[in-house]
Amino acid sequence: MMGRWKFWVITSLVTTLIAAAIYIPILRKRMQRAARQQQQSEEQARRELIQPVPVNPGDPRVKTKLFWASDSDETALAPVTVDLPLSKDPVLRSKQVLNTLLAGPVDPELRTLPPDAVLLAFYILPDGTAVADFSEAMATSIPSGIASEQLAVDSMARTLEANVPQIQRLKILIHGQEVETLAGHVDLTGTFLVNSNLAQPPPSPPSPAATPAPKP
Amino acid sequence: MLLDVGNIVRLVRTLSICSLAVVLLFGAALVFSFQTPAPTQQPPSAPPPQTIPSTPPTQSGASGVAGTSFSAQPQQNGLNIVVLDPAHGGTDLGARGTGGMRESEIVLDFASEVRRTLEQQGFQVVLTRQGNDNPSFDDRSAIANAQRGAVFVTLHISSTGLPGTARVYINSDLPPLTDSNGMIPWDRAQAPFLSLSRQLGDLVQGFLAQRFKGSPDAAQSASVRQLRTTAAPAIAVEISSVVVNDRADLDRMAPGVAEAIARGVAAFKPLYVLPSAPGVQP
Numbered sequence: 233m234m235g236r237w238k239f240w241v242i243t244s245l246v247t248t249l250i251a252a253a254i255y256i257p258i259l260r261k262r263m264q265r266a267a268r269q270q271q272q273s274e275e276q277a278r279r280e281l282i283q284p285v286p287v288n289p290g291d292p293r294v295k296t297k298l299f300w301a302s303d304s305d306e307t308a309l310a311p312v313t314v315d316l317p318l319s320k321d322p323v324l325r326s327k328q329v330l331n332t333l334l335a336g337p338v339d340p341e342l343r344t345l346p347p348d349a350v351l352l353a354f355y356i357l358p359d360g361t362a363v364a365d366f367s368e369a370m371a372t373s374i375p376s377g378i379a380s381e382q383l384a385v386d387s388m389a390r391t392l393e394a395n396v397p398q399i400q401r402l403k404i405l406i407h408g409q410e411v412e413t414l415a416g417h418v419d420l421t422g423t424f425l426v427n428s429n430l431a432q433p434p435p436s437p438p439s440p441a442a443t444p445a446p447k448p
Numbered sequence: 449m450l451l452d453v454g455n456i457v458r459l460v461r462t463l464s465i466c467s468l469a470v471v472l473l474f475g476a477a478l479v480f481s482f483q484t485p486a487p488t489q490q491p492p493s494a495p496p497p498q499t500i501p502s503t504p505p506t507q508s509g510a511s512g513v514a515g516t517s518f519s520a521q522p523q524q525n526g527l528n529i530v531v532l533d534p535a536h537g538g539t540d541l542g543a544r545g546t547g548g549m550r551e552s553e554i555v556l557d558f559a560s561e562v563r564r565t566l567e568q569q570g571f572q573v574v575l576t577r578q579g580n581d582n583p584s585f586d587d588r589s590a591i592a593n594a595q596r597g598a599v600f601v602t603l604h605i606s607s608t609g610l611p612g613t614a615r616v617y618i619n620s621d622l623p624p625l626t627d628s629n630g631m632i633p634w635d636r637a638q639a640p641f642l643s644l645s646r647q648l649g650d651l652v653q654g655f656l657a658q659r660f661k662g663s664p665d666a667a668q669s670a671s672v673r674q675l676r677t678t679a680a681p682a683i684a685v686e687i688s689s690v691v692v693n694d695r696a697d698l699d700r701m702a703p704g705v706a707e708a709i710a711r712g713v714a715a716f717k718p719l720y721v722l723p724s725a726p727g728v729q730p
Binding site (some may be wrong): 375383421 | 458513536543604608610675688
């Protein structure tokens with residue numbers, strides 16, 4: 233009688249153990265999925281919180297130079313001039329031009345930034361360093377490569393240089409964090425020269441990769 | 449007696465169930481440990497020991513000074529070693545293209561072709577990785593920084609650009625050195641070598657442009673993370689691209705790329721002069 237009782241206890245223990253061994257990995261996966269979903273919805277909420285930069289129709293329409301990929305050479309930049317009502321405030325103005333840059337040119341082939349990337353925050357520090365914080369899509373959706381990543385950074389730096397003279401350097405953050413590279417190649421630990429003639433310490437000629445001049 | 453036999457049978461049965469349970473438990477634990485994901489696990493960062501050249505480095509000069517702390521014994525002066533860096537690897541696949549093409553795999557094949565060609569020219573070649581591992585940027589740089597008389601070439605395949613072209617990059621201008629002791633900070637190790645890198649880059653790019661029409665004539669500047677911490681003349685060669693329809697299109701470029709790099713390095717050899725002292729422009 234005692235043996236039978238023991239048998240049942242051991243059998244139920246073993247069954248419980250087997251069930252737990254099978255169920256725990258499933259539970260773990262479910263928890264990870266739930267955490268991912270929560271992260272996504274946080275990102276979604278953040279996007280919804282970030283109102284599109286208000287465009288005041290009263291602002292004077294100015295000729296705005298935006299740098300997208302060149303028609304003839306997709307590893308070089310070419311300026312496109314459009315009329316935009318831009319704010320006089322350098323931070324608002326920067327947000328407006330960067331959002332226009334993110335929205336992309338008429339020809340989507342000439343994009344320099346991923347279409348799903350969002351400018352989360354933008355500040356200008358007293359020393360002229362601009363800090364642009366982008367959503368993770370900036371790093372995950374950009375085509376990986378030295379040429380494509382440098383082109384993305386240069387398109388932002390040259391566009392800010394052409395439209396916001398107060399900015400001297402640009403620092404790029406991804407989701408509020410400093411990251412080592414954009415997508416495995418271009419270094420994001422430092423800052424990028426924007427208005428090279430103003431930036432300290434001078435002098436530093438613009439790199440050939442950043443030069444928008446079309447190639448002969 | 450009958451009862452005893454029954455008891456013995458029960459005992460044997462209980463024991464066998466217990467042993468079965470233990471076996472199952474072990475099995476479950478094994479399965480569980482395999483299924484436990486390790487998303488934050490870092491790829492092995494130490495460079496494989498076989499990539500270190502056979503010449504034993506002997507220490508000379510001040511320690512902590514990138515690139516000038518060690519010297520390869522037989523070659524006190526002159527360029528003899530090429531450190532080849534097939535980019536990415538391990539969990540980092542790099543650029544991904546059509547039909548499952550992966551930059552991390554293609555660059556390994558390119559690296560062996562470049563290595564063969566360079567060795568035929570009499571250079572000693574050191575690879576930063578030989579298999580599917582992913583040393584850190586610093587570990588890769590460290591392999592070059594431990595040599596005297598070395599140049600560093602990192603190999604990449606892009607996701608963009610005109611297919612069948614190749615571009616050479618050198619590091620963008622780095623802020624001036626601020627260390628008052630004349631030491632080169634590790635994270636600015638490339639700064640004293642930039643003009644040498646420019647010369648090497650222009651030479652290699654020139655040979656690439658001859659071979660691959662549509663490639664630029666001169667090396668371009670870019671903020672390449674891998675180059676920043678390398679205390680040697682250092683270039684990145686990026687080939688376009690993983691977007692080609694057929695992997696064979698890229699493979700056909702390998703001999704031409706290898707030859708251009710080897711010719712560029714050979715032409716650069718007489719121009720190679722080490723910075724005379726740490727932190728001093730060559």
